Amino acid sequence: MLGKLTLHVLPLYSPIAMSGAAMELLGVLFIAALITWFGKWRYIWNEWLTTVDHKRIGIMYVVLAFVMLFRGFSDAFMMRMQQATALNGHGYLPPEHFNQVFSAHGTIMIIFMAMPFLTGIINFVVPQQIGARDVSFPFLNSVSFWLTAAGAALVLTSLVIGRFTTAGWTAYPPFSELPTSPGSGTDYWIWAVLVSGVGSTLTGVNFVVTIIKRRAPGMSLMQMPLFTWAAFITAILMVFAFPGVTVAAALLGFDRFLGMHFFTADAGGNAMNYINLFWLWGHPEVYIVILPSFGIFSELVATFSSKRLFGYVSLVYATMVIGILSFTVWLHHFFTMGSSADVNSFFGIATMVIAVPTGVKIYDWLLTMYRGRIRLTSHMHWTLGFMVAFVIGGMTGVLLAIPPVDYVMHNTLFLVAHFHNMLIPGSLFGLLAGYQYWFPKAFGFRLDEWWGKTSFWFWFVGFYVAFMPLYVLGFMGMPRRMDYYQNPAWQPWLIVAAIGAVLIAIGILCLAIQLVVSIRRREELADLTGDPWDARTLEWMNASPAPLYNFAVVPEIHDREELAWRKERGISHDAPAHYTPIEMPCNTSTGVLIGGAAFVLGFAVIWNIWWLAILAFAGVIAATIVKGSVPEEEYTITPDQIAALESRGSGPLLGFLSPLEDERGDHSTHGLLNSIGD
Amino acid sequence: MHTETAHSHEAMLFEEREFGFWIYLMSDAIIFSLLFATYAVMRHATAGGPGAADIMELPTAAIETALLLLASVTFGMAAVALEDKRRNAILVWLGISFLLGAGFLGMEIHEFIGLIAEGASPQRSGYLSSFFVLVGTHGAHVTAGLVWIATAVAQLMRTGPTEAFAARFKRLGLFWHFLDIVWIGIFSIVYLPGVLQ
Numbered sequence A: 001m002l003g004k005l006t007l008h009v010l011p012l013y014s015p016i017a018m019s020g021a022a023m024e025l026l027g028v029l030f031i032a033a034l035i036t037w038f039g040k041w042r043y044i045w046n047e048w049l050t051t052v053d054h055k056r057i058g059i060m061y062v063v064l065a066f067v068m069l070f071r072g073f074s075d076a077f078m079m080r081m082q083q084a085t086a087l088n089g090h091g092y093l094p095p096e097h098f099n100q101v102f103s104a105h106g107t108i109m110i111i112f113m114a115m116p117f118l119t120g121i122i123n124f125v126v127p128q129q130i131g132a133r134d135v136s137f138p139f140l141n142s143v144s145f146w147l148t149a150a151g152a153a154l155v156l157t158s159l160v161i162g163r164f165t166t167a168g169w170t171a172y173p174p175f176s177e178l179p180t181s182p183g184s185g186t187d188y189w190i191w192a193v194l195v196s197g198v199g200s201t202l203t204g205v206n207f208v209v210t211i212i213k214r215r216a217p218g219m220s221l222m223q224m225p226l227f228t229w230a231a232f233i234t235a236i237l238m239v240f241a242f243p244g245v246t247v248a249a250a251l252l253g254f255d256r257f258l259g260m261h262f263f264t265a266d267a268g269g270n271a272m273n274y275i276n277l278f279w280l281w282g283h284p285e286v287y288i289v290i291l292p293s294f295g296i297f298s299e300l301v302a303t304f305s306s307k308r309l310f311g312y313v314s315l316v317y318a319t320m321v322i323g324i325l326s327f328t329v330w331l332h333h334f335f336t337m338g339s340s341a342d343v344n345s346f347f348g349i350a351t352m353v354i355a356v357p358t359g360v361k362i363y364d365w366l367l368t369m370y371r372g373r374i375r376l377t378s379h380m381h382w383t384l385g386f387m388v389a390f391v392i393g394g395m396t397g398v399l400l401a402i403p404p405v406d407y408v409m410h411n412t413l414f415l416v417a418h419f420h421n422m423l424i425p426g427s428l429f430g431l432l433a434g435y436q437y438w439f440p441k442a443f444g445f446r447l448d449e450w451w452g453k454t455s456f457w458f459w460f461v462g463f464y465v466a467f468m469p470l471y472v473l474g475f476m477g478m479p480r481r482m483d484y485y486q487n488p489a490w491q492p493w494l495i496v497a498a499i500g501a502v503l504i505a506i507g508i509l510c511l512a513i514q515l516v517v518s519i520r521r522r523e524e525l526a527d528l529t530g531d532p533w534d535a536r537t538l539e540w541m542n543a544s545p546a547p548l549y550n551f552a553v554v555p556e557i558h559d560r561e562e563l564a565w566r567k568e569r570g571i572s573h574d575a576p577a578h579y580t581p582i583e584m585p586c587n588t589s590t591g592v593l594i595g596g597a598a599f600v601l602g603f604a605v606i607w608n609i610w611w612l613a614i615l616a617f618a619g620v621i622a623a624t625i626v627k628g629s630v631p632e633e634e635y636t637i638t639p640d641q642i643a644a645l646e647s648r649g650s651g652p653l654l655g656f657l658s659p660l661e662d663e664r665g666d667h668s669t670h671g672l673l674n675s676i677g678d
Numbered sequence B: 001m002h003t004e005t006a007h008s009h010e011a012m013l014f015e016e017r018e019f020g021f022w023i024y025l026m027s028d029a030i031i032f033s034l035l036f037a038t039y040a041v042m043r044h045a046t047a048g049g050p051g052a053a054d055i056m057e058l059p060t061a062a063i064e065t066a067l068l069l070l071a072s073v074t075f076g077m078a079a080v081a082l083e084d085k086r087r088n089a090i091l092v093w094l095g096i097s098f099l100l101g102a103g104f105l106g107m108e109i110h111e112f113i114g115l116i117a118e119g120a121s122p123q124r125s126g127y128l129s130s131f132f133v134l135v136g137t138h139g140a141h142v143t144a145g146l147v148w149i150a151t152a153v154a155q156l157m158r159t160g161p162t163e164a165f166a167a168r169f170k171r172l173g174l175f176w177h178f179l180d181i182v183w184i185g186i187f188s189i190v191y192l193p194g195v196l197q
């Protein structure tokens, strides 16, 4: 009836895992209690969970990303504390648990923190930047989100029921095969990756189509803002790269669940094939998490230098070239697998070549700032911090791209330092800067600058303190993924790294404080103009928060930096004589249901609860068929309603913070419309 | 998108869906190409068990191919019938396509069951795992295509050959013909070298 589920799956093996599980459960209960206390279940369900509005879906992605950032960082913090204390002893984490922690950290940070974060920002910004009312497939967008959330939920569940994988975020076989990893851990990893991977593929399809088909009249491809370009290339990478990890994880699953021999150590299995498949996705994935941030930095540099972006065309081509090259370098993740010297040289050189378009970008950003009127806001802090740190990370990457050097350095902490040096400044700083930049467009008020800058400084200094020692440790020969060690020379450096983790923790705390402080001071920080940063692109032409249809009248595009162009000429809105009706897609609960069924399906298969698995699978299929057979429902916003919304400036997007919030009627179409009384 | 008439709004939605479907098919094509590559890598990983020459039979593969290609031809006939909005003709041709596709699937399942009974199961060796998963993934796609044809038939009976039906039919056609292309790959990379050995 319950398959392999027994009481033994609870984390009784380690008091630390148990308290982690308890914290997670309490967190969920606390949030549920809060919602119940304020009587907001209906509101949350009708206005958020079932929404197909790209802005709200984007916001939900970012919320998910922050939750997972907290979890992923907790894991990182535990590892830093363990390694700082585990000389000659065992520290406080047993090896079995430590291995789960680094595996969960890597998986979460890449797939469930960076991916939702960038997908959320793309969702929120791109349609507004290209003058569209929504994405091409709003319902599919909701499905993508819920599949991502289902994957994240599987990873979180593994802390409470069963265990997570000990095979690292890459789940390399043969170790990840059944004989060596018999527990539920790798199965959780497989299902989390598969379910969220489908979501990301669909997101990719959605945004390729949206950007090709939904640009406002007059916006040629070479007039798209750079963030949209970055999102476009990212979406293409998602479409073409994700099959790699889907196939790798699925075949590993066939080995584990059906006894096949794709990657096993016996019966003709070939583990090297897995490693190729995985990195065929894995390397493009690195650019999937970095390119959107490059796009964000491009927007920020131009805006806060009050100057036209330098070298737009070269930035576009650099982005494309990076996108293409990202498919030609995957082998640098396993130079030591022993391909021939020729093959290794080819991939080594291809890897170094990527430094060229990346360098072009850095110069373009520098030249944009050159002689600009730079405003050193928190966003600029993240940007400048990124440029400094990223150049160093890039150089260590070029170093590792030399196969003989890689033979010496691979699998050491030098590598760990290198990729954190790329991912934290290159991806996370950009995403955090983007969050602070577009926040007013989402909620109608800015985030507190002082706390933003303070957070930056803790992150920035903390990053250096936490990761520069790892370069040294790499040179000293310390391998990655060490639970404990005997070499006393390593310990001082590991203690420094632990101090760095403390600084980063304060940086994260500052982000939380910033949010609370800003919510309390929202009247003061309110953005009444819709353009709080004197920005240059289309999304700032609307009120903040943007109305649900984004543009009452779809604007005509004249220039790459359309808003700057209009401001120079004193043209603001295309004020129409009268509005025309707008058709918008209705909310639907099918997305949540499909995501929920996917979660149940994964969970049931992991624990061999076959009847439940069949039920959940049938649910997914039935929902797909039904949804595909009935026409997409739409509702019409009448010109009168538009006029009312437009004259009021902006709607109460964050209903529970706004005095305009309403509890009237059911919210089946949209609270915003109800609130103006139709 | 800026002309607000209901008709062009709908036409744009259909156009977007078709374009999106093309993009999805490209992603799917990559899944298949990775499975092909895996098959190529594992061709000799028979672990002492049966290899390609032992498990392939040309007649079966030839009939399967014929069924699937015919199912595409009949689907094309349905498309022709749709041009003139001949509802019953569309129904008949779709029905025949469904039967041919189901025949293909039945033969494939029969082949698989036979192989497993002979001990050539996917658990036997890496080679056989890759064979079953590559061919089986194609078979799963055919199954999805059959379900889709069935829902298209249901839609046609309910609404007649509307614009919405035509748009959906077009995407179904892309999918159906895509499966032919993949099958031709399977035939020439899996079956032909197998029997020629």
Ligand code: HEM
Pocket: A073, A076, A077, A079, A080, A102, A103, A105, A106, A107, A109, A110, A114, A167, A168, A169, A170, A416, A420, A423, A424, A427, A428, A466, A479, A480, A481, A482, A501, A504
């Ligand atoms: C915020 C501060 C962070 C800290 C203190 C941190 C710390 C660590 C530590 C201690 C490890 C294990 C190193 C070892 O193998 O000995 C690790 C591994 C890893 N980290 Fe982070 N990390 C942070 C952020 C991130 C971010 C933002 C990402 C990705 C976006 C990331 C991705 C990874 C990956 C992929 C691994 C490899 C996991 C594995 O070995 O399977 N980390 N990190």
Ligand SMILES: [Cu+2]
Pocket: A282, A283, A286, A329, A330, A332, A333
């Ligand atoms: Cu790489």
